[in-house]
Amino acid sequence: MSDGQHIQSSFDRDLEALQAMVMKMGGLVEAAITDGARSLETRDEELAQQVRDNDERIDRLELQINEEAARVVALRAPLAGDMRLVLSVIKIATNLERIGDYAKNLAKRTGLLLDLPTIDGAPRSLRRMAGEVERMLHDVLDAYIQRDADLAREVRMRDADVDQMYTAIFREFLTFMMEDPRNITACMHLHFIAKNIERMGDHATSIADQVIYTIEGTMPAEDRPKGDRTSTEILGSS
Amino acid sequence: MKDTRHEQRDTTMNDVKISASGVQVYYGDNHAIKDVDVEIKDKTVTAFIGPSGCGKSTFLRCLNRMNDTIDVARIEGDIRIDGEDIYDPNVDPVQLRAKVGMVFQKPNPFPKSIYDNVAYGPKIHGLARNKAELDEIVEKSLRRAAIWNEVKDRLQAAGTGLSGGQQQRLCIARAVATNPEVLLMDEPCSALDPIATSQVEELIDELRTNYSVVIVTHSMQQAARVSQKTAFFHLGNLVEYGDTDQIFTNPRDKRTESYITGRIG
Amino acid sequence: MVDIPDSRGTSTSSILTADKRTKKRNAAEKRFRFYGLAAICIGLSALVMLLASILYQGIPAFTQTKVTLEVPLSADVLDPEGNRDPEDIAKVITFGYAGLIEEAVENAIEEYGIEIEGLDDPAAIVSKQASAQVRNWVLKNPEAVGGTQQFSFYTTSRIDQYYKGKVTMASAELDSQISIEQIQLAEALEEAGALERGFNWDFIFAPDASDQRPEAAGLGVAIIGSAYMMLIVLCLALPIGVAASIYLEEFAPTNRLTDIIEVNISNLAAVPSIVFGILGLAIFINFAGLPQSAPIVGGLVLTLMTLPTIIISTRAALKSVPPSIRDAALGVGASKMQSVFHHVLPLAGPGILTGTIIGLAQALGETAPLLLIGMVAFVTEYPDAPPDGFFDPATALPVQVFNWTQRADPAFAERASGAIIVLLVFLAIMNITAILLRRRFERRW
Numbered sequence: 033m034s035d036g037q038h039i040q041s042s043f044d045r046d047l048e049a050l051q052a053m054v055m056k057m058g059g060l061v062e063a064a065i066t067d068g069a070r071s072l073e074t075r076d077e078e079l080a081q082q083v084r085d086n087d088e089r090i091d092r093l094e095l096q097i098n099e100e101a102a103r104v105v106a107l108r109a110p111l112a113g114d115m116r117l118v119l120s121v122i123k124i125a126t127n128l129e130r131i132g133d134y135a136k137n138l139a140k141r142t143g144l145l146l147d148l149p150t151i152d153g154a155p156r157s158l159r160r161m162a163g164e165v166e167r168m169l170h171d172v173l174d175a176y177i178q179r180d181a182d183l184a185r186e187v188r189m190r191d192a193d194v195d196q197m198y199t200a201i202f203r204e205f206l207t208f209m210m211e212d213p214r215n216i217t218a219c220m221h222l223h224f225i226a227k228n229i230e231r232m233g234d235h236a237t238s239i240a241d242q243v244i245y246t247i248e249g250t251m252p253a254e255d256r257p258k259g260d261r262t263s264t265e266i267l268g269s270s
Numbered sequence: 271m272k273d274t275r276h277e278q279r280d281t282t283m284n285d286v287k288i289s290a291s292g293v294q295v296y297y298g299d300n301h302a303i304k305d306v307d308v309e310i311k312d313k314t315v316t317a318f319i320g321p322s323g324c325g326k327s328t329f330l331r332c333l334n335r336m337n338d339t340i341d342v343a344r345i346e347g348d349i350r351i352d353g354e355d356i357y358d359p360n361v362d363p364v365q366l367r368a369k370v371g372m373v374f375q376k377p378n379p380f381p382k383s384i385y386d387n388v389a390y391g392p393k394i395h396g397l398a399r400n401k402a403e404l405d406e407i408v409e410k411s412l413r414r415a416a417i418w419n420e421v422k423d424r425l426q427a428a429g430t431g432l433s434g435g436q437q438q439r440l441c442i443a444r445a446v447a448t449n450p451e452v453l454l455m456d457e458p459c460s461a462l463d464p465i466a467t468s469q470v471e472e473l474i475d476e477l478r479t480n481y482s483v484v485i486v487t488h489s490m491q492q493a494a495r496v497s498q499k500t501a502f503f504h505l506g507n508l509v510e511y512g513d514t515d516q517i518f519t520n521p522r523d524k525r526t527e528s529y530i531t532g533r534i535g
Numbered sequence: 536m537v538d539i540p541d542s543r544g545t546s547t548s549s550i551l552t553a554d555k556r557t558k559k560r561n562a563a564e565k566r567f568r569f570y571g572l573a574a575i576c577i578g579l580s581a582l583v584m585l586l587a588s589i590l591y592q593g594i595p596a597f598t599q600t601k602v603t604l605e606v607p608l609s610a611d612v613l614d615p616e617g618n619r620d621p622e623d624i625a626k627v628i629t630f631g632y633a634g635l636i637e638e639a640v641e642n643a644i645e646e647y648g649i650e651i652e653g654l655d656d657p658a659a660i661v662s663k664q665a666s667a668q669v670r671n672w673v674l675k676n677p678e679a680v681g682g683t684q685q686f687s688f689y690t691t692s693r694i695d696q697y698y699k700g701k702v703t704m705a706s707a708e709l710d711s712q713i714s715i716e717q718i719q720l721a722e723a724l725e726e727a728g729a730l731e732r733g734f735n736w737d738f739i740f741a742p743d744a745s746d747q748r749p750e751a752a753g754l755g756v757a758i759i760g761s762a763y764m765m766l767i768v769l770c771l772a773l774p775i776g777v778a779a780s781i782y783l784e785e786f787a788p789t790n791r792l793t794d795i796i797e798v799n800i801s802n803l804a805a806v807p808s809i810v811f812g813i814l815g816l817a818i819f820i821n822f823a824g825l826p827q828s829a830p831i832v833g834g835l836v837l838t839l840m841t842l843p844t845i846i847i848s849t850r851a852a853l854k855s856v857p858p859s860i861r862d863a864a865l866g867v868g869a870s871k872m873q874s875v876f877h878h879v880l881p882l883a884g885p886g887i888l889t890g891t892i893i894g895l896a897q898a899l900g901e902t903a904p905l906l907l908i909g910m911v912a913f914v915t916e917y918p919d920a921p922p923d924g925f926f927d928p929a930t931a932l933p934v935q936v937f938n939w940t941q942r943a944d945p946a947f948a949e950r951a952s953g954a955i956i957v958l959l960v961f962l963a964i965m966n967i968t969a970i971l972l973r974r975r976f977e978r979r980w
Contacts, residue, residue, distance in 0.1 A: 036528055036533040036534050037533060037534055038531070038532050038533050038534070039532050039533065039534055040532060043532065109491060110531070111490060111494075111518050111530045111531050112517075112518060112519060112520065112521050112526075112527050112530050112531050113527055113531055114531045115518075115519065116519065116520070248520075249519065249520025250520065334866075336862070336865065336866070339861075339865065339871075341788055341789055364868050364869070364870045365868070367865060367866060367867070367868040368867075368868035371866065371867065372862075372866035373866075374859060374862055374863065374866065376859055378857070378859035378860060378862065378863040379863070380860065380863060380864075380878055381860075381882065390864075390867060390869075390877070391867035391868060391869075394867075394868065394869055394873055394877075395868060441863070444863075444867055445866065445867065447867070448867055448868055
């Protein structure tokens with residue numbers, strides 16, 4: 033990205049507006065993750081409902097961002113850094129929308145879990161995991177707005193931690209289910225929640241990739257460490 | 271549409287057609303081109319972009335020695351076409367210009383018939399032995415310039431009576447009629463409407479199969495659309511030269527980025 | 536943003552009412568248009584006055600009063616030897632024929648039964664040219680001596696002027712060259728059908744005549760002299776001028792020397808024409824030894840004078856050819872010379888031609904330098920056909936005008952105006968040709 037203002041200041045205003053919308057969307061999504069996880073832990077049906085309702089705003093915002101980005105492409109024909117910025121805005125908005133969907137799903141299952149037996153410690157673990165993802169998202173959006181590729185790179189690395197947490201929770205749920213088959217329904221739901229949070233981490237990583245592309249013009253190579261072993265190893269059969 | 275992406279972007283296979291090194295141009299006291307090194311590949315469209323007065327047209331005109339007609343212009347350095355120094359004292363610029371054709375900013379057909387416009391170059395270079403051969407060259411050139419179907423019934427009509435886009439394609443036909451190896455185009459579409467521009471751009475892309483095309487343009491979009499290689503000139507310097515897609519998605523130099531994204535400074 | 540104070544001084548401005556500034560501006564514009572119109576009117580009225588006075592004075596020069604007489608070619612006078620030998624006949628000088636003319640007039644008076652009291656020297660109504668006219672005819676037809684022959688003679692200029700209204704009975708009374716009785720005789724002859732007024736081709740084709748016989752003076756030699764000079768100017772000035780301008784415009788390097796040449800060519804165009812005359816006298820006549828009064832010298836002097844005009848207009852025409860045409864020619868590999876001769880010159884052609892014709896027209900009307908090289912001479916013999924004719928004495932149209940205006944007889948004033956009309960007709964023809972050529976060949980690009 034080069035510094036300096038455009039000769040047409042309205043172009044600058046358009047690009048700033050786009051990024052402001054992304055930041056607003058990011059804030060809503062962060063809140064959705066935090067609130068969703070808290071509603072799960074505190075079994076707060078009302079908060080869960082609020083998260084579910086808020087998702088509509090996120091979806092609307094994504095539509096708006098796409099429309100605005102299309103308008104900028106059509107009218108401004110952005111090139112080089114500007115073009116990368118607009119492209120990344122579209123992709124980041126898509127990622128954020130997916131994260132928002134996962135948060136909504138989490139809130140949905142929270143309502144369901146109220147009627148099921150409690151699994152000790154699981155909501156707390158999930159909340160810790162969600163907290164980690166929320167921080168990743170927060171940091172990556174910071175990196176975006178401050179054009180800080182190093183921070184984005186660091187966020188990419190942190191996805192491994194989330195994966196590891198997921199692997200640990202996966203193992204835990206297996207144990208619970210083997211102990212008492214009545215836990216299976218609750219554990220399945222909790223596992224989906226864990227999987228969704230892990231997916232959120234993946235989307236945050238994807239956003240980090242976009243941030244790096246926007247700043248440097250090249251996508252980072254696929255060399256980050258993976259911590260999710262559930263799809264490659266047979267776990268818990270010990 | 272067939273997928274031509276690969277052949278379009280793969281330019282490393284082609285040989286170097288024109289190589290320039292250490293080129294300096296002075297207009298009197300004005301140092302117009304400062305130490306430019308560039309290698310232009312065969313069968314490739316190379317675009318020169320840059321702000322007005324950056325020297326891109328000047329450099330283009332060095333390639334067929336059109337600057338010779340300006341008394342105060344002085345050129346230093348080495349420009350070779352197929353390894354031959356074009357500023358060698360033994361080189362006749364007239365012969366060079368038959369090899370390196372040129373198309374100008376404003377369509378400038380001679381105020382003669384369409385036929386005579388195209389036939390003029392072959393006539394003065396003695397490329398045709400008789401009328402039949404000349405007719406053939408004219409037809410071939412007009413076909414190559416994708417204007418044959420529009421003018422075949424009125425070859426004796428005045429070239430100046432055509433529309434702007436047709437005139438420019440007629441000028442391209444005139445330039446290819448002498449069978450050049452390199453085609454220089456100095457902002458060939460700046461006086462044309464978008465439709466005519468598209469036609470000329472399509473033509474430039476077709477010409478690439480036979481010629482090495484160098485085009486100076488003010489339109490970044492045009493450079494992006496027609497060229498495989500792009501060179502960015504700024505204040506007489508060649509700032510950046512590389513594959514067009516790289517220049518337009520991720521330029522390496524800050525000045526290039528500022529210029530193509532329309533930023534101050 | 537800087538706040539610009541409202542210059543109109545009113546905050547509410549309606550476009551339906553013109554404000555003060557606009558009114559002032561419009562008034563100024565209206566005034567200026569009026570000035571322009573007035574200037575054009577003054578110019579036009581001056582032109583109209585000039586043309587009207589010249590036409591009023593000059594048109595009568597194209598008609599002439601002639602009297603038809605039967606001249607007895609008596610053998611006693613014309614061929615005293617009686618052997619009809621042309622050489623002997625030629626020995627009788629013009630003066631000897633005067634008696635025959637007198638006899639012819641008296642015969643006519645008798646024949647038509649004209650009786651005028653106090654008529655003295657009736658033959659004075661016939662031009663002095665008549666004797667020469669009869670003699671020339673007799674020398675050509677010696678076998679006619681002894682018979683009678685009908686001739687159409689000019690009347691003297693006084694009779695002619697009487698018919699043109701410039702001589703009246705009152706003025707004739709005071710005039711030594713004409714008497715009232717002679718005018719009465721002319722009227723009587725007119726009644727009898729022997730005297731009539733008709734178009735005078737001789738004014739255009741005949742050579743000049745002496746002071747005493749303005750009625751016989753013509754423009755023939757002057758027109759031929761002018762035509763020869765124009766031919767010389769065209770053949771010399773056009774190729775030299777065009778070659779010089781092509782070199783200067785297309786080939787010459789821009790340096791001090793060419794700058795000096797350019798400035799000097801422009802200055803040359805402003806040099807008074809008389810200076811060229813002195814130059815011609817010094818170089819062509821005194822130094823090179825060319826004959827005086829000859830069209831060759833006049834042509835050379837006029838060539839020198841016309842060259843700057845042709846060079847300047849040719850260069851302007853070459854400059855007006857868009858540089859894109861030169862680029863196009865060079866771009867397809869034409870050499871500099873090919874680009875000039877195949878493309879630039881044909882496009883500049885109409886402009887060059889117009890400039891040349893205007894230069895020629897200017898040369899045609901030039902008087903001063905010709906006076907100095909002796910073209911003001913009195914020449915009554917036609918020059919030969921070119922190229923020998925270029926060295927024979929001749930005059931030129933404007934010089935003839937100058938010449939005639941200096942002569943005493945008022946009939947020459949009328950002739951001078953007539954000559955101006957002829958000159959103007961030639962100039963008009965040349966300018967119209969220039970306009971037509973430009974229209975015909977001018978090309979758009």
